[in-house]
Amino acid sequence: MMQFIDELTGIAGADCILQNESMKKHTTFRVGGPADYYVTVDTREKLRDVILLCRRERVSFYILGNGSNLLVSDKGIRGVVINTSTKLNRVTVEGTRITAEAGCNLAKVAREALNAELTGMEFAAGIPGTLGGAVVMNAGAYGSDISHIITEATVLTIDGEFIRLSKDALELGYRTSCIERNKYIVIEAVFELKKGKRAEIASYMEELAARRREKQPLEYPSAGSTFKRPEGYFAGKLIEDSGLSGFRVGGASVSTKHCGFVINDKEGTAGDILELCNKISEVVRDRFGVGLEMEIKKIGDF
Ligand SMILES: Cc1cc2nc3c(=O)[nH]c(=O)nc-3n(C[C@H](O)[C@H](O)[C@H](O)COP(=O)(O)OP(=O)(O)OC[C@H]3O[C@@H](n4cnc5c(N)ncnc54)[C@H](O)[C@@H]3O)c2cc1C
Structure with missing residues (x-):
């Protein structure tokens, strides 16, 4: 085990690894026992290397977004929890297209869409997850979901390969996708939105936020x-x-x-x-x- 920890430290850096980390702090339910190792990665290559190490050493690993759709056991999680939400969170906007990394907060992506006067992402502004978790779950609300706007995603396979999947290949259905079945890890996704008016986008987001506050x-x-x-x-x-x-x-x-x-x-x-x-x-x-x-x-x- 010491060798495993040394190698993990070599990949992620000592300050990015926590041992016996309570999952209460990382789930919106505020429950869950300790994860043996809680690792934060800041590049997709480090993510790949941690996974390949875990596979080689037969240590189980688990990908964590914002923990907003999880019930973690009181006994915790054996193996490595890989936190994507803190560092893998770049967003770029080009014309009507938004490219965002998996750890990006959905609200942040929706805000970038608003700033670029792009419409189509308003439904996502109040979903408290990461982009990765949202693609896995095909998250949705108020008549829309990720499948309405996504065009492709880059995923990491458990063999350490980065591949691009078209929207069709993602097999997005009601709160499902092929990601979990194939043990893929979402790295990045591309969304195609439409040009809109800032005031209208902002007002629709506010209306949806108010509906959430009222009903949830x-x-x-x-x-x-x-x-x-x-x-x-x-x-x-x-x-x-x-x-x-x-x-x-x-x-x-x-x-x-x-x-x-x-x-x-x-x-x-x-x-x-x-x-x-x-x-x-x-x-x-x-x-x-x-x-x-x-x-x-x-x-x-x-
Ligand atoms: C108050 C509240 C309101 C909510 N409203 C909605 C709503 O309106 N609509 C809706 O659909 N959901 C809603 N949710 C649920 C939740 O926010 C979504 O399911 C969200 O998409 C989960 O994202 P996450 O990053 O928190 O994922 P997590 O909970 O961290 O993980 C969920 C699953 O995705 C996997 N995963 C996470 N990131 C990756 C990745 N990069 N690659 C591969 N697998 C990954 C995890 O392993 C896990 O299996 C709500 C939750 C709360 C607390």
């Missing part, structure tokens, strides 16, 4: 919508109609403001959250015969 429990730790939308239904409505508004397990509860959100309002654990999610699914299935699938990704041993 943004004042509490959460990971956004807990469950995917089952075909023909809305998860939040099914949960509300099951009488589960405010239902609680330990420190986690179903938001009374929006039943589609599980919130960590009383310093709950990942165990509380998962148990609550399981109970919600059970009740909704018994009541309506509809299966709920979690949109949130579970990481580590539960």
Whole structure:
């Protein structure tokens, strides 16, 4: 193991590696035990080298964006968590095209679009994730999603190759893409937007932000919508109609403001959250015969 740490340090630099780092600090749910190694990389080549090292030494690794769609186990994560969000975050605008690196905050990309008077990215301004996480999830809101604007992405394969994938090759669907299935790592993506008017773009962003503040429990730790939308239904409505508004397990509860959100309002654990999610699914299935699938990704041993 000492040799592994030495090599990891050689690639990332000693000040970019934390040991036993609590994942509470890196997830919007504010839960999760320690990651053995938490590594921040500042170039795509370092990212590749860390992955190749982990593969060679059979150490598991996990790519972290902003942790806004994650439920990390209270036992933490064995192996290496690779943080992309701090340094891999360059954005460039050329005409109507925006190219952004994976670690870039979506709100920042949306702001750059606004500054360049480009329309199409407004839906993303309030999604608290990175661009990489958004491509993986085909994140979306208010009738749009990443698939509406992306033209291509550069990904890293687990064999250490950088390849470009067209929009079609990304197989973007409702909160899915081929990225996870193929164990790709998003490095960068290109978006094609349309020329718009600054005042209109700004006002639409403000309108969407106001709708979020009004409808979503943004004042509490959460990971956004807990469950995917089952075909023909809305998860939040099914949960509300099951009488589960405010239902609680330990420190986690179903938001009374929006039943589609599980919130960590009383310093709950990942165990509380998962148990609550399981109970919600059970009740909704018994009541309506509809299966709920979690949109949130579970990481580590539960
Ligand atoms: C208050 C709130 C509101 C939200 N609203 C919305 C919404 O309106 N619409 C919506 O779609 N989502 C929403 N979300 C959920 C979340 O913000 C999105 O899913 C977001 O795209 C996740 O990005 P992230 O960087 O936080 O990814 P993470 O949570 O860090 O990771 C998510 C998954 O992507 C993987 N991943 C991350 N980066 C990369 C990369 N570079 N390469 C390969 N894999 C990677 C991770 O390994 C993990 O499997 C909301 C969340 C919160 C807390």
